[in-house]
Amino acid sequence: MLVISGPVFTDLLTVNKDEGLIRFNQNRLLLMESETIFQLREELIQNLGYDIARNVLTRFGYRSGMKDVVAFKNLYYFESDADWLLAGPKMHTLEGIVHSTCESLEYDRSRGTFHMTAIWRNSYEAEQHLQKHGRANEPVCWSLTGYASGYASGFMGSQVVGIETMCQGMGDPYCKLELRSLEEWNGQENRVIDDLKQNMIMKSLQTMLEEERERVSLLKHLNSAIIDIGMSLESSNMPIKTVTYAQRLFNAKKVILAIVNVQSGKAVLYETINRSEVATKVFAGDSDIAAFILKNRQPMVWENSEKVLDLGSGSIRVRNLIYIPLDSKELFGAIIVINKVNGKQFTQNDQELLTLLATQSSIALGNARAYEQTNRDLKEKVDELYRVNKLLYAEHDALQKATNIHSQLTSVVLEGHGLEMIARNLGSIVNKSVIITDQFYNIMSVYGQEDDFDLKEFWHTAVQDPTLKQELSLFKEKQLNVDDKRAHIFYKYGHFEMFIVPVTASKESLGFVITLEKNKTHNQLESIAMEQVATVIALEILKQKAAFETERRIKKDFLEELLKNSHENEDGTMTRAKELGMDLSQLYRVFAVELIDEDSNGQTELQGDTVNRLGNLCQALERVIKQVSDSMVLIGKKNYFIGTLSLIGKSRKNTDRYLQEVIENLEKLFKITFPNYRWYIGIGSPCTGVANFNSSYHDACTTIETIKSLRFENKCSSYERIAVLGLLNINIEQLRRFVDKTIGCLLEYDQKHNSNLIFTLDLYYKNNCNVEKSARKGFMSSSTIKYRLRRITEIANIDLSDQETNLAIQLALKIIQGL
Template identity: 20%
Template sequence: MFNKSDLHSYITFDAATGKIHLKDQRMILVGTDAIGLLRRDLIRSVGMDQAKKILLRYGRNYGVEFAKNLKALFSFESPFEWFHAGPQMSKITGAFFSQNAKIIYNHTTGEYFAEGYWHYSYEAEQHLKHFGVHNEPVCHTLTGFIGGYASEHYGRDIIVKEIKCVGKGDEHCLMIAKPAKEWDEKDLLDQLDQDSQEMIEINSPFLKIEKQRDAYKKLLKFNEKLSEILIQGQELSSIIKFLGETLNLGVTLEDKDFRLIESFGLFKYSMLDIIKFKNHILFSNLLKDIKQPVHYTFAEGSGWTHERLICPIHTKNGLFGYISLIKDSGEFDETEFSALEAASKFCSIQLLHTITRIEVEHRLKNELFIELLKKNCNADELTYRSKLMGYNLELPHYLFIVHFASFDPNADPAKDLQVQVIDTLHTQIKSLGSHTQCLLTSKSDHIIAIIPLELLEKTGIGVKPLAQLLLKTLESKYKDMIITFGISSICKKIEDYRRGYEEAQKAVQLLTVRKKHSSIVSSEDLSTFSKIINPENMDQLKKFAELLLQGIRLYDEKNNNELLKTLFYYLENQGNIQNTSQDLHISIGATRYRLKRIQEISHLDLTSSKDFYEAHLALQILIFLDDIDIY
């Protein structure tokens, strides 16, 4: 009799012969890694589709024989006990742990339906180990085994299909079993048609070698053409176009966040659009770990029904993005897998060339600018070097400093931010239509742009409007950053660039101490006092200005008067009372009275050149700091 409570007692180990028996049936103990390697080599040799059919049929035959052997070995009290013995013994052998959710069968009516879960599938574990996440269930041997066992027990063909699978990213494996007549033709062929032409081809070494040779020739020509594209210095778009035209398929190139970069042929939505659908959130996370092409089926829930073969692209900086083949339906063959892998590698090489070129160009520009900032720079040498790089620094230029700061003071800006900003600025300037070159480089926490006067004259854009255009472009792209522009006065010769850099830098520094946010300031905007101060002494100057004008400001606030405004216009008009009266739109007598009250309250003697200068300086400080509003 079959004792399900003590299954281990039926397994014996003979130390003398090294044999293992399940009662009278000899068994062997094989590691799952060994089976996984055999399975891996089978898939690599004949492809996923053919391997699936072989594994399904092997599993089915194994299940039939296992059911027969169990029936012969044990005296089952009922067909029901025989049916459940299979999963129980599979648990003992370590293949999987099954858990039935629903079973309906009736020998009289022919009704049969089973639904169940299995956990800890060795087949799913091994597939993930060697191939990563697949687009469809992978437990083919186990699926076939259950179908074969159920068929032998029931006396009719039962087909089992795996609906969910750990091997395709699901939490567990789920199977459904029904009579053969209730499945479609494809499912029957996969598990029952053992004499198909495809199996004959698999067993024919000659046909296999012929197919491999043809595929190798095609791939060799494909790689030669991709090499030509690289040698000719063509862009990634050329690789995408060639891949699509050669395979007659849609192709997409997307970055690591699934934003579309390039596309060819059949295309409707980017991966980013598809991932926005709720049922593909898990898929987007799984994609980040793939190492080779993965075939994924997008059903109606994705918004676009299609098949996609996805392959990662890696550079020295890590994952760059993904290149994908797209078709309406069907499987991808070995040639398409190989071509996509090759295209991915060539994209990596092309990107490496681009990154290296950009890094070298950036280093040369940075070295040139460092030399420009030296006190005793060699003007002739720098002129020669700049012309070799396509710039003529002898012509008049403005110098911009573009400073970046995060709204979050603790934020750590991305390392490649400066490269991205330079690329954005270069693209925007190039779009203006002028072929005049602008030198763009970076230094610590800011970007330096040397803008030729010739560019402004050709485009008809003023220096400040150009800065406003560039600021708008950057703010739309970097919404979490505070961006400020400092603009120098015009630099007419090589020796002026050091002075221009200091002017633009001071303009940016002074922007940081103002109350009102201002994003652009030029050297010409700054008053005379601003050119001789710095943020370090600003607190001291502010205290001086507030103390000097404190009495007048309090009087104005208490009496709703305009003594401070009167003082400002009097000083701006160099002590001319008539002009001051006209600016204030009051009589000369009223102006004289206000000036008298100002001197009484502040103890200033406006006839003294010292007091006159200090009052003017104090007003300029507070106006610059946006501490008072005169206008």
């Protein structure tokens, strides 16, 4: 139970008997019997009816409570808000109206919650009702309930409603009151709220007519405002017009329209400065105005408040206020009308009219925005149509030029003039120098507009540039992975701008076509011409490729007949060979190559897309072999390849020296070209006639098997080097075991650690086991030679001072050197 404390009200009470005045802090009081007040109550009931009488007395109490809560706040200093709140009940007790005791009190201004219960004893309204009418069916303390609601509402600054839950007039031992904020009643307070509203029946006919005239006038002005706002098609003027009309309609001191962007939280504020001006301000997402509007989404009306409202545009002292939230597709925010100029309160009619104005403004704003968006869309469409029309004209012109270029180039192809004429035609069209290359960047044709330098020399130098080489490689790879998208690159090398377009067919790179000129950019005509030329070049290359493949297939078939020795007669075979460009009266050798992919986990057959890989390996082998032999035919089967080496022009005397150069060059090129393969190359015996090709083929295969039997890898050898083994009738397997037993562990160590122990050992024996001489010949220090010899004795577990051991080691070294 809370104890009422606070000021002593009796100190402010004065009685002047001479003048007949009783005052409370200069305010006049009337002292009369409760019977007199009750008679007024009875008159109201008899003349206006029970409900209207209750309405009048409840509003009478509500206004009295609102007045007292403001007066007490200005009159006294209260130690706490609770003291200020409980001053009202204390005053009632001193006035003899009722004895009030606060039972519980809880409130939170920040959340807008309020809950209080009080017990009333000796209520004058309940006492008089029992005397005149007996027990009632409902609470009868009307003015007391209204007073409590008005006092608590003024205290909280928001609507608080009191309901009498027990009443002595109903036969209860005492009266009990419960006060809650409006939102906490959940509709139970509807009748009390109706009692707090002004009843139109109580007004005089003249007042009603005046208010109706004012209402009609306001509706006319509102209608004019809505028409004016609705006819405007500029969305930027809508908020300003709405604020201006609201100020005129309600004769308000200030009107604020806030529009909030829900996503960003940013608020745009339109507020009246005077009768003819509206100021606009923009506030960030965390501003008070945005937070206030996002929190309060229900209409509000403040009456006779003394609040200070801070909405971001400065502090405003508010006495009367209407707050209408705006929540539509077109507009989210709120409109706030503050303080009438004449000091009057806002009515229910004002709230309805403001709601109507806000709704119509939202609709008009939506229409204006839609109109503006439609205008923007139409402008974009017109601009797009203009752009498309311009593009169509340009495309038509380009198509005409492309047709002319295509006809010109097609006639070149059909007439069989080849790549030289194609390059010449392209150069004359674009007025630039032209280079055509294959997929390996080798020049196929050139056409030069530059007289002061060699185009071929320029390209050979440019293509060695690592950056250009990488660009071309990436460009070629990208082109093969993208369907139907003709790409190009620009590259500046020296003083020249190069425009490079790929030549492709069915995702296969065939080469490049390049135009170049000093400090000159390309144009649309050049792009069209380059694309057309790339297609024509692709057709020409495919035609040449088909002819080459046909010739190559015929040569392969012919070589297979030679290797199988299945030809009908020697003269016919010689004639066919000459037709194919081979002079079999000259010296040839058959060679065999076996390639094993290191990524195939030791399998001897090629894995994956065998056909494609076989083709690629054939092409790579052909490029390598062509670097050591002028004439060659190659057959590929799985990972085995067979071909011929031409020794045309080589005399019998220098054949051996030439053969050694071929072997050394092949080993060097194979290590570069096939770093991820194990390979074996066997070169057969010389072919002096048609009948020798079969035996040379078998000799080449035997050479490979011998190399593999001795566990050599990445080795090239001729049949002559192993022929002595056949003459001595030496078993290859026994020979391999001898080499393995003698120096096999050293060979494995060198292969595994990439060391040179075998080289060091051979150097040591070639220099008569002299360490100093071996060091000089091998360009090493003597300490290095000694260290390696010590490692050799440790790894092979041999004694280099033993003569028999030295003999065995030297024999094994001779065997592997012979291969």
